[in-house]
Amino acid sequence: MIVNEKVRFAIVGAGHIGKRHAEMILRNEDAELVAICDIRDKSELQLDQFQVPYFDSVESMLESELDFDVVNICSPNGLHALHSRLALEKRKHIVCEKPMGLTKAECEQVIYTALRMSRQVFCVMQNRYSPPSVWIKDVIERNLMGEIYMVQLNCYWNRDERYYKKDSWKGTPDLDGGTLFTQFSHFIDIMFWLFGDIKEIQAKFDDFNHQNLTAFEDSGYVNFRFVNGGMGSLNYSTSVWNTNLESSITIIGEKGSVKIGGQYMNEVEYCHIEGYTMPELPPASPANDYGAYKGSAANHHFVIQNVIDTLKGRTSATTNALEGLKVVEIIERIYELRTLNK
Numbered sequence: 001m002i003v004n005e006k007v008r009f010a011i012v013g014a015g016h017i018g019k020r021h022a023e024m025i026l027r028n029e030d031a032e033l034v035a036i037c038d039i040r041d042k043s044e045l046q047l048d049q050f051q052v053p054y055f056d057s058v059e060s061m062l063e064s065e066l067d068f069d070v071v072n073i074c075s076p077n078g079l080h081a082l083h084s085r086l087a088l089e090k091r092k093h094i095v096c097e098k099p100m101g102l103t104k105a106e107c108e109q110v111i112y113t114a115l116r117m118s119r120q121v122f123c124v125m126q127n128r129y130s131p132p133s134v135w136i137k138d139v140i141e142r143n144l145m146g147e148i149y150m151v152q153l154n155c156y157w158n159r160d161e162r163y164y165k166k167d168s169w170k171g172t173p174d175l176d177g178g179t180l181f182t183q184f185s186h187f188i189d190i191m192f193w194l195f196g197d198i199k200e201i202q203a204k205f206d207d208f209n210h211q212n213l214t215a216f217e218d219s220g221y222v223n224f225r226f227v228n229g230g231m232g233s234l235n236y237s238t239s240v241w242n243t244n245l246e247s248s249i250t251i252i253g254e255k256g257s258v259k260i261g262g263q264y265m266n267e268v269e270y271c272h273i274e275g276y277t278m279p280e281l282p283p284a285s286p287a288n289d290y291g292a293y294k295g296s297a298a299n300h301h302f303v304i305q306n307v308i309d310t311l312k313g314r315t316s317a318t319t320n321a322l323e324g325l326k327v328v329e330i331i332e333r334i335y336e337l338r339t340l341n342k
Helices: 016-027 058-063 077-089 104-117 131-141 185-195 300-311 321-341
Strands: 007-012 031-037 070-073 093-096 121-123 148-156 198-206 219-226 231-237 246-253 256-261 267-273 287-289 294-297
Touching (some): 016 031, 016 070, 016 300, 031 058, 077 093, 093 104, 093 300, 104 121, 104 321, 121 321, 131 185, 131 256, 131 267, 148 185, 185 246, 185 321, 198 321
Parallel strands (some): 007 031, 007 070, 070 093
Antiparallel strands (some): 198 219, 219 231, 256 267, 287 294
16 A cells, blocks of 8 residues: 555556556646656657656566556557556556457456456546446436336447558557457446446447458447346447547436437436436536547546555545456457357
């Protein structure tokens, strides 16, 4: 437990998300940014605002004499599990961007290493902090909607040549992994967080306009049943023209119906529950803005604060390693059907 000192962070990967982590660390009075590493030359990365030692490999940073408590894994998806294990072996706590890995087996190796080294693994699922997410979690936990009959998750975004740039890791099978891992795992996490695991999965996939951009599908229809009861579906695409359309969840229950929508599942569009009055929610954080495209809600400051509070013994991890593993496992089971569809 870290009691009287600042929590010291080092970052692996200095892309958009890595810089976001760095900014949130600098803004927190209980945190200190100690180091950044990336395989690219520092001059390419616009890191002038971060006056900390820079390393060109994870290994060199971990072997240095710098003292830090936490390593934030912001490297490409396919390297998350490897980089997490390397840092855990050096007795560092881990903050891992989604996804925790690209296979359940990789995630299990990370968890095993964390247990062996007595270190924490924090999985970044910042959409759990969105006011509509916090609100609907309370509604479901209080059973206000009664038995859940149906849940529909719709994720319709734009990801085109402005996003999938030549020589980038994005769109590759080994470092990206697929649309559900990179774009929509946040929303699968929300669904799992609310309703639990799924079974009896059926799916169809297509690649409408990404044949020259990615090694995998851009769209899919997935239907299933929840282990806890009720039916569900996930409909997703990155083929939407020019800009993101929506990320929404519609819930049909015994005693009411709810739809949370907007581009980033950040607006309660409909709430009609027996004997219930919808409260006024705080405003949602804006989406992460990457110029030509936008991502999920900019809630990383909540993530960093949760890491600090947990390591100081004030609370527990918002998204633990087992939950991170479950999201990867659900996606892996869905993607197993891609082979059958060919």
